[in-house]
Amino acid sequence: MGDGFLTLVEETMPRGGYLGEFEQLVMLAVARLGGDAYGMAIHDEIAERTGADVAVGSVYSALDRLERQDYVTSEVGEPTPTRGGRAKRYFRLLPAGALALSRSREALEALWEGLELDPEAPA
C-alpha cells in the first residue's frame, strides 16, 4: 500500500512542481549536445561548463527518473573499442522536458529579479 502511494507521489509531483538542480544540469547538457548526448559526453559537458566532476552513476540515475516522466527518451547506439566493446545509450530531450526546463528557469528568474546577493559579505 505505502509503496504504491510513494510511487504515486514520486511520479506525479515533478509534473506540477519544479526540476531539481542536478536534473536541470543533466537536461541542459543533453539539450546542448543535441544528437550526441550519451553518459560520458553529458558528464564532460557538465564538467567543461561548470567545472564539476559529477558521478556518472548519478547522471544515469537522474536520466532514468527523467525518462520515466517522459522528459527525455533514449536509444541504444553502437559499441566502440574504447568502451571495451560496450554500446552507448543516446538521450534526447522531449518537448515535455523542454517545457519543464523553461518553467524552472522562469520560476528562478522571477525569484532572482531585483535581488543582489554577495556570497562574500557577512550575513
Place this chain on the structure above:
Amino acid sequence: MGERDTPPRWAERLLWLLLPRRRRDELTGDLREGFARRARRDPRRARRWYRGQVIRSIPAAIALRVRAERDTRDGMGHGMDMLKQDLRFAWRSLRKSPGFAAVATVTLALAIGVNTSIFSIISAIVFADLPMQEHQTAVMIRGVNPELGVEQGSVSPADFLDLRERTRSFSSLSALTEGRWVLTGQDRPERVTGIRMTPGTTETWRLPPALGRAFTSEEATPGSGRVAMLTHGFWQSRFDGDPDVLGRSLTLDGVEHTVVGVMSPTFEFASFRQAQVLVPLSFDRAGSSRSERNLFVSGRLAPGVTQEMATEEVARIGRNLAEEHPETNAGWTLRSASVMDSLMNSSGRRMMLLLQLTVGMVILIACANVANMLLARATNRSREMAVRTALGAGRGHLVRQLLTESVLISLGAAILGVAVAFGLNDALVWISAGAEEAFRMAEIDGKVLAFTLLVSLGAPLVFGLVPALRASAAGPAATLRNGRTDEGGRSGSRARGVLVTAQVSLALTLMIVAGLLARSVVKMNLSSLGYSVDGLLTVRVDLPENRYRDEGDVVRFFEEAREALSSLPAFEGVTLVSSLPGIDPGLQRPVEIEGIDVVEGRSAPSASILAVGPDLFRTLDLPLVGGRGLSENDDEASIPVAVVGRALAERFWGSEDAVGRRLRTVGSEEWIQVVGVVADVGRGREMDDRGSAPNIYVPFRQDGRRGMYLVGRVEGEAAAATGPVRDALWSVDGDLPVGPVRTMARAEYERSAPNYAIISLFGIFALFALGMAAVGIYGVMAYSVSRRKTEIGVRMALGAETSRVRTMILGQGARLLAVGLVLGLVLSFLVSGLLRGLVFGISATDPMTFVGIPVLLASVALVANLIPAIRATRMDPARTLREG
C-alpha cells in the same frame, strides 16, 4: 602496460554487480571511455578518477537497481493478477458444465494414473540404488547359452577360477552364491538365508561395512576360524542395531561363526534384500565343479579398461573354456556387461519398452478424447467467444483462457491419477503374489511425481491447443449473424474425424497386444498340467546339515515325516518330491544316454532330476505309459533306477521301448536303469520345448536330498490342515524349521503370477482404449447428425427411406472406422516385433488375434455409431425444418 590500460578490475566489477542488467553495458562503457581518454595523459590519475567515479556512483547504482527491481515486480504482479483472473474464469466455466469437467478429468486421470504407475516401475529399475558403488566401472559376468535360451545365467566355480586366472581386464573379480542355514542358539531354531561370498566382494562393490570389518582372504581358506557378517536389515531387526554384536557367536548349521561385521544397508537390493547372514565363500581347485553353474560373478574394471574391452576379453575366455571342456561347456560362453545392462534380460527390457509404449498410447487416446470433447464444446461456445471478441478480447487472451481451463482439468486429473497409480501399484504386487521384484520396487517418489506433473502440464498442449485456437478463430460478425459458424464447424468436424481415426488405430494396437498376451496365457492355462492339482497340499522342508549329516539320516527323517503326515485324518497318499512337477523346474543336470554320443559342439541335453517317494505317480494320478513305477524296494541297496517322462523317452529312443535303457548325469560313474515311462507334466508342454527340460524321476532313497516337498491329498478345507501338518512334522523333529504350507494350486499360481499381473495391465489398457474409441465414434457421429438435422429432415420429408438415411450415416462413421483399423493394423504389425519371445504357443502375428480383435472393435464401434443413426431417422422432419 596492460594494467595501465584497464581501469581497476575490482571497481568495474563492483559497479557491474550493483547495476541493473540493462544499465551495465552503457554505464561501465562510459567509464571505460572516460578512463581511456585520461589514461593517455596520466594512467595513475585516470585510475584514481575511475575509483572515485565508481564509489560516488554507488548510491545511484543502488537507486537504479531498486527502481528496476520494482518494475519487474510490478510486471509480475500484473501477470499474477491475470493468472488469478484466468483461473477464476476457467473454474467458473467448468462449474457451468460439470458433466464435461467430470468426464474429461476422469478420462485423463485414468491415463495419467497408468502412466504414473508404469513410470514408477521403470524409474525404480532405471534409477535403482545399485548396490555396486561407482557402477560405471563395475561389471557383472554371466553365463550365456543361446541354445538353451539362457541369457543371464550363472557361472560355475571352475570357470570362475579359470576366468580369474586368465583375465587382465579387472582389478578384482568376486563371486557369490546363495546359502541357507539353520540358525540355533537364539530363542528358536530358524531357517536363515544368506550369501556366501568371496572375501573381495565388498571391495569390488566398493561397499564399506556399516560396522566392523569385511572378510579377509585368509578367512576363505578351509580350516580357518569361521566368521560371518550380518546384513544391515537382519542386524536391525534381530539385534536391534546393537553395536556389541561384533564378536558374538552365531551357530549356523551347528557350526559356530564369529560375527565380524555388518554389511552396508546399500547391499539390500532386489533379491539380496532377503539375505540375513553372509559367510566367506571358498573353493579349492580340485573339487570345484564345472557343470554346476551357481555363482553370481561381478568385477571391477582395471584402470584404463573400458566395458567393451572387458566384454571382448571375457567372451574370448568363455570361448576358450568351451573348447577346452566341451563335455560341460559346449554351447556356453561368458558375457561381461555393465551393471545396468545386467539388471534385465532382453525379454524384460522388451516388456518394459512395450509397457512404456502402450501407456504412451493410452494417454494419447485419452488426450484425443478430451480434445474431441473440447472441439464439440468449442462449437457450442462459438457464440460466447464471438461476443467476447466483439467486446474487445484479443485472440491471445481467449486462447490463454481456454488453455487455462485445459490445464485446470489436467491438474485435477493428475491428483486423481496419483491415487490411481497408488492403487494400481498395490494391485500389481497383489496379483503377482509379490513374486515380481520390479513391482515391489516401484515407489511413487519425488521423481515420479515430477514426471506426473510434467505429463499433466504437457497434456493440455496436446489436447487443448488446437481446440482453443479453433474456438477463438471464429469471426464474430458471421457467427453472431448466423448463430453458428459454418466455416469453423466444417473444419472442426474434419479435425474430430482425424482424432477419432487416430483413436481407433491406437486402440486397435493396444487391444491386439493385449489380445496376443492374453491368448498365450489362456492357451497355456487351458492346456492341462498333466495331473490334477485339486486337493493337493504341499509343505517344504529343508533339513539342516549339522544334524542330518549323511544320506541315511535324511532318508530316515523323510520316511518318518511321511508316516506322521499319513497318520493325520483327511490326509492321504502322502508322498515326497524334490520339486513340484511341472511347476518348479528344480535341479537341472546334463544327462548322458548310453549308446548315444554327445554331438560334437553341442552341450549334453539337460533334464530335471526329481527325487521322489514311491507313491508320487499314484498321488498325482499320473498314468504310467510303460514299464513299472518306483517301489518301496528301490532303495540304496538295489540298483539305481529311474522313471522317465514320455517326451524324454520319445526323444532318445523313439518308438523303441525305453524300459531297460540306461542313462546317467554327466560326470557321474554309475548308470541308472530306466524301469518305466510316465506321462508328461507341465502346462503348454505341447507348444514348444524351449526351456522346459524333460523330467527324470529317481527314488529318493537312492538320491537323498535335504530339501523336499511333502505332498498329499487332503479332504475338505486345505487351510485347516496347516496347523496339524506343522505339528506332525514337529513331532518328528521339534527343532525343525517348516516352510509355508500351500495348496498345489497356489504354488502353481505363484509361479506365473507376474504374468497374470502384466496381462491384467494390458487388459485394463485395452478395455480403456476400446471404451474411448467407442465414445469417440459416438461423439463424432452424434454431433454430425445434430448438425445435419435440417438436411436429414429435408431428405425424410422428400420421402427418403429410413434405412437409406441410416446407411448414409452409418457409412460416414464406417469410413472413419475403416481408416483407423487399417492404420491400427499397420501399427500392430510394427509393435508385434516386440512381442516375439513374450508370447507362447502362438505367433506374434497370430491370425486369430489379428482378425478377431479388429472385428470386435469394429462391432463395438458400429453399435456406438448406430445410436446416432437411429436417432437421426426418429426425428420429426416437420419439427427439425421449422427449428432449423
